[in-house]
Amino acid sequence: MNKVVLEAKEITKYFHDPVTVKILDKVSFQLKQSEFVSVIGRSGCGKSTLLYILSTMDTDYEGDLIIDGVSMRDKKEGELAIVRNEKIGFVFQFHYLLNEFSVLRNVMLPGLKLGQFSEKEIEHRAYEKLKILGIEKEALKDPNQLSGGQKQRVAIARALINDPLLIMGDEPTGNLDKKNSEIVFNIFQELAEEYKQTLLIVTHDNEFAARTTRIIEMEDGHIK
Amino acid sequence: MEFKLVYQVAFSLLIARWKQTLIAAIGVTISITMFVTVLSFMSGLNDMLDGLITNRTAHVRIYKEIQISERQPADFINPKGHNFVSSIKPKNELLGINNSKTILEAIRKDDRVLGVAPKINAQVFYNVGAVDLTGAIFGIDPVEENRLFKFSDYVTSGNYIDLKNIPNSIILGKGVASKMMANVGDVIQVTTSKGDQVALRVVGIFQSGIQDLDNVQSYCSIGTTQKLLGQPSNYITDIQVKLKNILWAPEVAKEYQRIYELNAVDIQTANSQFETGSSVRTLISYAVGITLLLVAGFGIYNILNMMIYEKMDSIAILKAVGFSGKDVNQIFISIALSIGIFGGLMGLLMGFGLSSLIDQIPFNTESLPTIKTYPINYNPRFYLIGGTFAIVTTYFAGFFPSRKASGIDPVIIIRGK
Numbered sequence: 001m002n003k004v005v006l007e008a009k010e011i012t013k014y015f016h017d018p019v020t021v022k023i024l025d026k027v028s029f030q031l032k033q034s035e036f037v038s039v040i041g042r043s044g045c046g047k048s049t050l051l052y053i054l055s056t057m058d059t060d061y062e063g064d065l066i067i068d069g070v071s072m073r074d075k076k077e078g079e080l081a082i083v084r085n086e087k088i089g090f091v092f093q094f095h096y097l098l099n100e101f102s103v104l105r106n107v108m109l110p111g112l113k114l115g116q117f118s119e120k121e122i123e124h125r126a127y128e129k130l131k132i133l134g135i136e137k138e139a140l141k142d143p144n145q146l147s148g149g150q151k152q153r154v155a156i157a158r159a160l161i162n163d164p165l166l167i168m169g170d171e172p173t174g175n176l177d178k179k180n181s182e183i184v185f186n187i188f189q190e191l192a193e194e195y196k197q198t199l200l201i202v203t204h205d206n207e208f209a210a211r212t213t214r215i216i217e218m219e220d221g222h223i224k
Numbered sequence: 225m226e227f228k229l230v231y232q233v234a235f236s237l238l239i240a241r242w243k244q245t246l247i248a249a250i251g252v253t254i255s256i257t258m259f260v261t262v263l264s265f266m267s268g269l270n271d272m273l274d275g276l277i278t279n280r281t282a283h284v285r286i287y288k289e290i291q292i293s294e295r296q297p298a299d300f301i302n303p304k305g306h307n308f309v310s311s312i313k314p315k316n317e318l319l320g321i322n323n324s325k326t327i328l329e330a331i332r333k334d335d336r337v338l339g340v341a342p343k344i345n346a347q348v349f350y351n352v353g354a355v356d357l358t359g360a361i362f363g364i365d366p367v368e369e370n371r372l373f374k375f376s377d378y379v380t381s382g383n384y385i386d387l388k389n390i391p392n393s394i395i396l397g398k399g400v401a402s403k404m405m406a407n408v409g410d411v412i413q414v415t416t417s418k419g420d421q422v423a424l425r426v427v428g429i430f431q432s433g434i435q436d437l438d439n440v441q442s443y444c445s446i447g448t449t450q451k452l453l454g455q456p457s458n459y460i461t462d463i464q465v466k467l468k469n470i471l472w473a474p475e476v477a478k479e480y481q482r483i484y485e486l487n488a489v490d491i492q493t494a495n496s497q498f499e500t501g502s503s504v505r506t507l508i509s510y511a512v513g514i515t516l517l518l519v520a521g522f523g524i525y526n527i528l529n530m531m532i533y534e535k536m537d538s539i540a541i542l543k544a545v546g547f548s549g550k551d552v553n554q555i556f557i558s559i560a561l562s563i564g565i566f567g568g569l570m571g572l573l574m575g576f577g578l579s580s581l582i583d584q585i586p587f588n589t590e591s592l593p594t595i596k597t598y599p600i601n602y603n604p605r606f607y608l609i610g611g612t613f614a615i616v617t618t619y620f621a622g623f624f625p626s627r628k629a630s631g632i633d634p635v636i637i638i639r640g641k
Contacts, residue, residue, distance in 0.1 A: 077548060078548040078549070085546020098538050098541065099240070100240040101236055
């Protein structure tokens with residue numbers, strides 16, 4: 001029996017602007033280790049909102065969120081930042097790499113922040129992650145010299161640097177062409193199968209979702 | 225480790241926008257340069273103007289004033305009543321200070337005193353053909369006078385020490401000399417107030433910078449003056465005291481007045497307008513300097529604000545990968561402080577350079593014979609204030625934008641795409 005990595009307990013969220021709308025209504029579910037889960041649903045059903053709450057970046061909700069057995073409810077901003085740094089890896093629709101840094105530096109950044117290893121070790125680990133993703137040759141380039149697909153792979157490498165408990169993706173293939181989407185999906189699948197990585201991916205792409213191990217379908221703020 | 229990372233990120237952001245950074249730093253540099261230069265220059269001018277008076281004025285001047293007795297004989301006969309006595313005249317007495325040698329000795333032994341110089345004030349007429357010009361001769365001790373009041377600075381031709389070495393010599397005021405068409409080496413005639421005519425050799429020309437003074441004033445040695453007046457060698461009219469600290473003057477003057485039963489006046493009372501003038505000028509120069517720094521502070525504030533709007537995405541991503549608001553705050557504060565420290569240091573260097581340059585500009589004026597270039601005061605205090613202020617202003621200029629950056633909600637930015 002795999003342990004529970006993340007648990008949502010009756011999460012409810014309102015939007016207040018311009019009028020109060022209930023966007024999430026008592027969403028509860030569990031995520032177990034090494035599960036590859038996709039969240040699908042129509043635009044506006046609240047799936048991205050849910051992801052941001054689960055990622056601890058959005059703290060304005062009712063209910064409770066438990067990550068790795070610890071409640072996130074009453075944690076302070078600084079403590080949540082540490083949780084994100086240590087336990088969650090992010091992949092967004094846009095790559096969001098920092099253009100001021102080289103590819104390698106971008107991957108290293110969360111590791112440097114965590115400060116668990118020396119800078120040398122972090123660099124070594126960053127190379128390893130880039131190798132898994134097949135882009136170690138691009139390590140010393142600037143992000144804006146890379147193609148869209150490569151950038152997204154760098155972003156995945158960055159998500160992996162601290163060996164997170166969980167990787168979250170917000171439409172990670174939404175901005176990529178068919179071929180690159182395929183590459184990114186295969187990477188996720190490889191991570192799930194070979195490295196037993198837990199993944200929670202929000203997506204529009206039903207084809208993508210169909211190939212994951214579990215699908216959470218959302219409609220009007222609930223899980224269907 | 226933590227700080228190193230913050231600094232690395234800050235540095236990368238700085239380098240990425242190096243043109244803006246440079247402009248912000250130049251803003252600080254210019255304002256610190258001007259701050260240091262304005263203060264050094266203003267304070268140099270101030271010192272020069274104050275020096276006009278303080279260098280050649282005694283801190284405490286002791287003299288005897290001819291005045292009527294406060295207690296008249298009637299007061300002794302009827303001490304309790306009111307006595308009305310009108311048209312009282314002062315008693316005929318000598319202007320010289322009684323027992324002057326002993327007093328000089330006593331004052332010289334006082335720990336607070338830097339030096340004492342005796343002086344004789346004599347009224348004379350300069351004879352120019354048939355015309356007599358009124359004038360005054362100060363009898364001085366040339367060596368002491370030079371040590372305490374920089375006498376030689378104002379002797380524009382000839383040598384002041386000749387006053388001591390050549391008997392019956394005189395240093396003429398510049399105005400007097402030109403009226404008499406006298407040069408160094410000439411012999412002139414003066415008539416004393418008692419009617420005696422004396423020939424004196426001119427050994428120097430004196431220019432104080434105050435024209436009214438130069439038109440009447442001349443200097444002789446104490447001995448020559450005593451001879452002119454037909455007085456004994458203990459006759460002096462003034463004792464000039466220079467103290468180790470000018471601020472003690474009022475207190476010391478009061479004390480001497482009591483002990484020696486003479487009049488004593490301190491420099492602050494005698495020249496109160498100078499103190500007011502110099503403090504107002506200092507105030508103005510500080511106000512100008514601080515305004516410059518504030519303007520530079522607003523410049524940094526603007527640039528950091530813009531940088532934060534530009535870097536919204538980067539801030540959001542830093543937060544998403546685990547940087548806390550505090551880290552983001554520190555990053556932007558470090559950016560502001562780097563600009564402040566770099567710009568400030570450059571400003572101090574350039575301020576020193578510009579002041580040195582001003583120091584080289586010729587500045588010749590009739591009234592100030594010793595000043596050849598614009599005066600600059602290289603007081604390290606201005607550099608300290610400038611440097612501190614640069615860092616403090618940039619810190620505050622960075623403080624509010626940094627707080628804004630640390631408060632950015634990453635969700636809004638990531639969702640906004």
